[in-house]
Amino acid sequence: MTPPLPPAICVLGMGLIGGSLLRATGERLSVSGWSPSEGTRAAATAGGFLAHAELEEALAWAVRYDALVVLAAPLTAFDTLLRKITRYAPEVLLTDVGSVKSGVAQQVSAIVPRARYIGGHPMAGTAESGFAAADARLFADAAWVTCLDDGSRMETWDLVAGLALAVGSRVVPCTAIDHDLAVARVSHLPHLLALALAQVAELGGPLALSLAAGSFTDGTRVAGTRPELLRAMLESNREPLVDAADDALGILGVARASLASTGSLERISTGGHAAREGYNHRNDGLTEFELVDPTAADLIAIGAAGGHLTELTRTDTGRTVRGLSHPA
Numbered sequence: 001m002t003p004p005l006p007p008a009i010c011v012l013g014m015g016l017i018g019g020s021l022l023r024a025t026g027e028r029l030s031v032s033g034w035s036p037s038e039g040t041r042a043a044a045t046a047g048g049f050l051a052h053a054e055l056e057e058a059l060a061w062a063v064r065y066d067a068l069v070v071l072a073a074p075l076t077a078f079d080t081l082l083r084k085i086t087r088y089a090p091e092v093l094l095t096d097v098g099s100v101k102s103g104v105a106q107q108v109s110a111i112v113p114r115a116r117y118i119g120g121h122p123m124a125g126t127a128e129s130g131f132a133a134a135d136a137r138l139f140a141d142a143a144w145v146t147c148l149d150d151g152s153r154m155e156t157w158d159l160v161a162g163l164a165l166a167v168g169s170r171v172v173p174c175t176a177i178d179h180d181l182a183v184a185r186v187s188h189l190p191h192l193l194a195l196a197l198a199q200v201a202e203l204g205g206p207l208a209l210s211l212a213a214g215s216f217t218d219g220t221r222v223a224g225t226r227p228e229l230l231r232a233m234l235e236s237n238r239e240p241l242v243d244a245a246d247d248a249l250g251i252l253g254v255a256r257a258s259l260a261s262t263g264s265l266e267r268i269s270t271g272g273h274a275a276r277e278g279y280n281h282r283n284d285g286l287t288e289f290e291l292v293d294p295t296a297a298d299l300i301a302i303g304a305a306g307g308h309l310t311e312l313t314r315t316d317t318g319r320t321v322r323g324l325s326h327p328a
Contacts, residue, residue, distance in 0.1 A: 003162035003312045005029060006068035006093060010058055012081055014040050014051065016125060017097045018072030019134025022049050024167040030065055034058035035131075043131045055081070059088040068159055071096035071104075075232045078104060082111040095120045095160045099183060100236040101147050101176035118160040119147035119176060122169060123187070129226055137168075143308065144169035147176045148296040157296075158314050170308040171323075173299035184240035189248060191230060192241065194223040282306060286324040293318040301328070 008030035011018040015035075022031050022044065032050040034057075035041050041051040052058035062069050069085065069092050071078055078098070085092060094115040098104050101119045108117045124142035144164035146157060161171045174182075198220045201208055222230075234241060255268040286307065291298055299321070302309070307325025314320075 003165045004158045004314045005162050005166055006066070006159045008032075008062075008065040008067035009070055009163070010034070010062040010065075010067040011070045011072050012055070012058065013071065013073030013077070014044050014049075014131050014134075015072065016129050016131075016133045016138075017122065018070065019044070019131040020124075020136065020138040021070060021072065021097075021167070023047075023134050023136035024139060025163070028166070030067070032058060032061050032067075040131045047131075055084050056088055059085060059092070062092055063089050066093065068093040068095060068163065071098065074229060075100065075104070075236050076228075078107055079111070082107055085115065086112040090114045091116065093156060093159065094118075095156075095163075097122055098236075099187065099233045101145070101179045103236055105147065105176045116153050116156040118152060118156045119145075120160050120164065121145040121147075121179065121183075122164070123183075124169075129229065139164070140168035142169045143172045145172050145174060145179050145303075147179060148173050148300055149175055150296060152296050154296070154319075158312065158319060161309065161312050162314075165309070165312055170310060171312070172303045172308045173296075174303035175300055178300075178304065180237050181240045184237055184244045185247075188234050188237055188241045189244040191222050191225070192234060192245065193248065194220045195230070198223040283324075285326055287327060288322065289325055290320065290322045292320050294321055 006029070009021070009025060011022055011031070011033040013035065014022065014033040018033060022033055025031055026049060032052060033044055034052040034055055035044070041053060044051040052061065059069070061067065069089065071081055071094070073081060075098050078096070085094070090112060091114045094108065094112065094117040096104055097120055099121060101121060105119055108115060122139050122142055122144045124138050146161050146164065148157060164171050197216070201212060201216060201220070251268060255265055258264050258267060289302075289307075302323065302325050305326045305328065307323060309321050309323035311322040312319065
């Protein structure tokens with residue numbers, strides 16, 4: 001069954017994620033986008049998309065069609081965008097695809113308190129950026145976080161979750177803080193370590209770089225992301241990332257001390273292998289579920305248990321969600 005969808009979407013920022021969202025939805029929804037870059041707008045227009053040159057024009061379009069506005073610009077641009085939204089579209093349907101959720105939720109609450117907002121984060125991307133890298137298949141089978149709390153507007157959540165399902169993603173409901181704590185460990189720390197690994201290799205000189213193969217290229221792939229985008233992501237999740245980095249440094253410190261004293265790396269090798277095996281089998285034991293009119297707390301519990309939603313239907317009398325989760 002078709003999930004509930006917004007009447008239209010207006011994407012503010014047409015880079016990799018925003019451009020991919022336009023490509024993934026353009027055949028089934030009315031879509032438009034905005035970018036401050038003339039080159040990006042020209043590329044989007046050449047691709048058959050309505051690309052607004054003025055932000056006010058894009059927001060007027062969103063109000064006219066009751067569109068879901070998607071903040072897809074860099075996190076550093078959100079403050080400016082939200083101040084425009086509160087002036088021109090204060091009650092708009094609103095979501096974002098930012099990689100940090102608590103800070104954005106606070107910004108929205110402070111600047112656009114009347115917006116119908118649900119935070120989101122598709123766990124998809126590449127080291128490439130810009131509209132030219134956009135791909136309609138980017139979100140296929142990706143986890144798409146939808147943030148909830150006791151005060152969330154469930155009617156808006158339906159539309160954000162429905163959009164994620166429509167582009168092929170698995171919907172993972174969770175709170176904003178739980179999202180930030182989790183991505184600090186599985187996304188932000190790997191980016192930080194990739195930056196360090198690239199520099200360590202460079203210190204080895206031309207010979208080291210000439211011998212670099214799969215383990216190096218896999219481990220440093222995301223270091224190829226534009227530095228300003230990396231900084232915006234990592235610095236916006238500072239406290240959870242510091243905690244994750246402390247854990248990593250502690251593990252490396254023990255390994256370094258053991259290697260220097262006894263020559264053994266048994267502890268880190270067995271522990272790391274076991275942790276990776278746990279990741280490989282993370283979906284073992286998932287079972288199907290169906291919930292009728294779940295509360296925000298019910299949905300958050302699904303995400304916390306490692307589960308996700310695969311189907312959402314809504315009628316005049318309520319909503320039904322289906323998916324996979326570990327038994328409580």
